[in-house]
Amino acid sequence: MAKNKTYPHLDRVDSPADLKKLDRQEVQSLCRELREFLIESVAETGGHLGASLGTVELTTALHYVYNTPDDLLVWDVGHQTYPHKILTGRKGRMKTMRKRDGLAGFPARSESPYDSFGVGHSSTSISAATGMALGLGNYSQSGGASEASSGLAAAQQATNALQATESGNTMELDSHTPVNSDERHVVAIIGDGALTAGLAYEALNHAGGLRSNMLVILNDNDMSISPNVGAMNKYLARILTGKFYSTARESGKLVLSKLPSMVEELARRTEEHLKGMVVPCTLFEELGFNYFGPVDGHDLDSLIDVLGNLRKLNGPLFLHVVTRKGKGYPFAEEDALALHAVTPFDPETGKALASGSSKLTYTKVFGNWLCDMAERNEELVAITPAMREGSGLVEFEQRFPDRYFDVGIAEQHAVTLAAGLACVGKKPIVAIYSTFLQRAYDQLVHDVAIQNLPVMFAIDRAGLVGPDGATHAGSFDLTFMRCLPNLLLMAPADENECRRMLSTGYAWDGPSAVRYPRGSGPGVAVEQELQPLEIGKAEIIRRGNSGIALLAFGSMVSAAQSVAEDFDATVVNMRFIKPLDESLITEIAGSHQVLVTLEENSISGGAGSAVMEYLAATGVHTPVQLVGLPDEFVEHGSREELLAYCKLDKAGLKERLSLIATRYEAGLPKTTQRLTS
Numbered sequence: 190m191a192k193n194k195t196y197p198h199l200d201r202v203d204s205p206a207d208l209k210k211l212d213r214q215e216v217q218s219l220c221r222e223l224r225e226f227l228i229e230s231v232a233e234t235g236g237h238l239g240a241s242l243g244t245v246e247l248t249t250a251l252h253y254v255y256n257t258p259d260d261l262l263v264w265d266v267g268h269q270t271y272p273h274k275i276l277t278g279r280k281g282r283m284k285t286m287r288k289r290d291g292l293a294g295f296p297a298r299s300e301s302p303y304d305s306f307g308v309g310h311s312s313t314s315i316s317a318a319t320g321m322a323l324g325l326g327n328y329s330q331s332g333g334a335s336e337a338s339s340g341l342a343a344a345q346q347a348t349n350a351l352q353a354t355e356s357g358n359t360m361e362l363d364s365h366t367p368v369n370s371d372e373r374h375v376v377a378i379i380g381d382g383a384l385t386a387g388l389a390y391e392a393l394n395h396a397g398g399l400r401s402n403m404l405v406i407l408n409d410n411d412m413s414i415s416p417n418v419g420a421m422n423k424y425l426a427r428i429l430t431g432k433f434y435s436t437a438r439e440s441g442k443l444v445l446s447k448l449p450s451m452v453e454e455l456a457r458r459t460e461e462h463l464k465g466m467v468v469p470c471t472l473f474e475e476l477g478f479n480y481f482g483p484v485d486g487h488d489l490d491s492l493i494d495v496l497g498n499l500r501k502l503n504g505p506l507f508l509h510v511v512t513r514k515g516k517g518y519p520f521a522e523e524d525a526l527a528l529h530a531v532t533p534f535d536p537e538t539g540k541a542l543a544s545g546s547s548k549l550t551y552t553k554v555f556g557n558w559l560c561d562m563a564e565r566n567e568e569l570v571a572i573t574p575a576m577r578e579g580s581g582l583v584e585f586e587q588r589f590p591d592r593y594f595d596v597g598i599a600e601q602h603a604v605t606l607a608a609g610l611a612c613v614g615k616k617p618i619v620a621i622y623s624t625f626l627q628r629a630y631d632q633l634v635h636d637v638a639i640q641n642l643p644v645m646f647a648i649d650r651a652g653l654v655g656p657d658g659a660t661h662a663g664s665f666d667l668t669f670m671r672c673l674p675n676l677l678l679m680a681p682a683d684e685n686e687c688r689r690m691l692s693t694g695y696a697w698d699g700p701s702a703v704r705y706p707r708g709s710g711p712g713v714a715v716e717q718e719l720q721p722l723e724i725g726k727a728e729i730i731r732r733g734n735s736g737i738a739l740l741a742f743g744s745m746v747s748a749a750q751s752v753a754e755d756f757d758a759t760v761v762n763m764r765f766i767k768p769l770d771e772s773l774i775t776e777i778a779g780s781h782q783v784l785v786t787l788e789e790n791s792i793s794g795g796a797g798s799a800v801m802e803y804l805a806a807t808g809v810h811t812p813v814q815l816v817g818l819p820d821e822f823v824e825h826g827s828r829e830e831l832l833a834y835c836k837l838d839k840a841g842l843k844e845r846l847s848l849i850a851t852r853y854e855a856g857l858p859k860t861t862q863r864l865t866s
């Protein structure tokens with residue numbers, strides 16, 4: 190791929206309005222350039238490559254046909270929206286993608302009026318789109334004769350639309366007509382992976398029942414991050430191979446066209462039922478949607494025709510589009526999994542520019558521990574909600590396939606499944622990112638904690654995650670978990686402690702959680718033993734004489750150590766957020782002038798708050814300063830930049846501690862200035 194390529198068509202497009210000025214042939218050329226520009230730009234910045242390559246034609250067709258941003262495109266997950274960003278005025282900022290103050294890696298309402306809904310987590314699109322359709326008044330209540338007739342009208346329109354498209358007729362687009370509130374169109378674009386989540390079905394159920402005027406596009410590439418799983422995935426595959434259906438429908442249409450009109454209408458009325466009896470692709474129709482497809486998602490002309498026709502229809506519509514992840518870039522097509530999300534790479538070879546760090550990541554520490562523990566304990570089972578690679582389960586799946594469950598993007602189900610397994614004597618481990626555990630909070634409380642079931646949560650990406658930004662930050666797990674009775678909650682200071690905590694949680698006869706950050710730790714060697722820790726025991730790492738004690742949790746222990754000498758501070762590795770080492774806190778509070786708690790979690794309600802609650806309950810008045818994540822959603826950037834922004838890096842901590850030391854020099858606070866937040 191030549192450097193400094195020119196993009197004659199793409200250069201003329203800074204908005205969908207520019208796109209609409211191009212003729213069909215030019216739009217074809219634009220798609221080719223868009224794909225090349227995308228590869229060139231992601232090669233430099235890193236980011237989500239495969240999914241975005243797969244949506245080049247679909248995105249272009251959508252903006253060509255619809256009147257965005259008045260018409261609302263609601264993307265699911267949002268990792269496939271780089272083409273959307275390029276076509277909606279952000280082309281010039283693509284080199285800032287996922288960098289501090291640069292473009293977000295996902296749609297964000299604050300970034301562009303074309304981003305109708307902020308996203309990052311999956312399976313929200315149909316719900317949000319339904320809300321938009323209802324809010325715009327684009328629906329009719331279900332029930333009664335009116336529904337039957339509107340259903341019939343829709344079926345009539347749908348048949349016409351398909352016939353127009355399939356016969357090669359290009360319907361004239363009316364995308365320049367003025368838009369009234371009730372004419373605004375709403376389109377949700379969801380992947381087959383995202384369609385494994387319950388939320389998507391809750392929305393389909395509601396939208397189909399209400400007869401919302403909206404289009405749901407299923408972008409089916411047969412992949413989640415790793416190969417997609419589950420019965421729905423098999424069902425979609427059956428639709429794609431369902432030659433029988435197309436044949437039946439084709440001959441059905443022939444027959445229908447020869448019937449007198451009343452009989453034809455009657456026949457159409459029963460069409461859905463007939464299809465239900467003879468073909469497998471009626472599930473979406475049973476939910477109240479008119480199903481269209483499958484359509485080749487890389488055939489731009491057909492897509493434009495189909496979307497142009499569907500835009501004229503009312504009622505809930507479902508378009509099944511088949512795409513290929515990584516389309517048009519051979520390295521990404523061959524290895525869709527590896528090129529789902531990439532670091533900067535050489536576009537000529539598809540190879541990463543920097544070889545990955547050789548340091549052991551916490552993810553790997555967990556993966557190794559899991560296999561070692563599974564060898565010794567046959568009751569151990571591991572569950573992932575569609576994050577096999579990210580959570581370190583690849584080796585476990587290979588070695589213990591019968592004890593491995595990828596449940597799809599279904600965090601709620603993952604947790605309740607674990608509860609069920611625990612009920613019959615299994616020892617389930619739920620490997621989950623902190624941010625995705627938020628989805629399963631009720632399951633955590635109601636299904637696991639209340640019943641005191643021995644489910645262990647291995648919580649990866651706890652704390653700041655970096656380029657994925659606020660939607661993926663694990664800022665809240667200590668806050669939302671430490672309030673739960675029965676739960677053992679730990680945060681390791683280093684790799685070996687992580688392994689020991691996993692063994693501790695596993696041995697605990699109740700719910701437990703170990704939360705560890707993204708990436709690697711301080712580099713401590715990991716023992717082979719599976720040695721638990723003493724429950725609720727913290728460790729004094731350094732005794733200082735300044736009167737300042739740093740009570741550090743998890744990743745903040747080494748940060749505290751790095752500044753302790755400068756302030757001659759005491760450093761405690763707290764290890765347990767629940768139960769706290771209360772006697773040690775009492776002792777330290779009695780022998781120091783000020784306690785500083787440090788955590789990579791929201792200050793609000795986090796581990797520091799737990800220390801304060803304990804001191805308040807026992808009537809100890811030693812001042813406490815809380816250091817952690819601020820009360821704001823920290824946007825994207827590198828993890829190092831974000832830690833610096835939050836003053837949790839060495840320089841930031843020094844600054845904070847200098848202020849604290851000054852304030853408490855005389856034993857009493859001198860100002861009312863806020864020192865930490």
Ligand SMILES: Cc1ncc(C[n+]2csc(CCOP(=O)(O)OP(=O)(O)O)c2C)c(N)n1
Pocket residue numbers: 240243266268269309310311379380381382383384410412413414514574575576598600625628
């Ligand atoms: C609630 C939630 N769980 C997990 C993820 C991580 N994740 C990001 S993309 C993805 C796969 C999505 O698959 P699909 O919707 O088919 O899109 P594709 O990447 O195949 O285009 C997953 C699991 C997420 N974003 N949100």
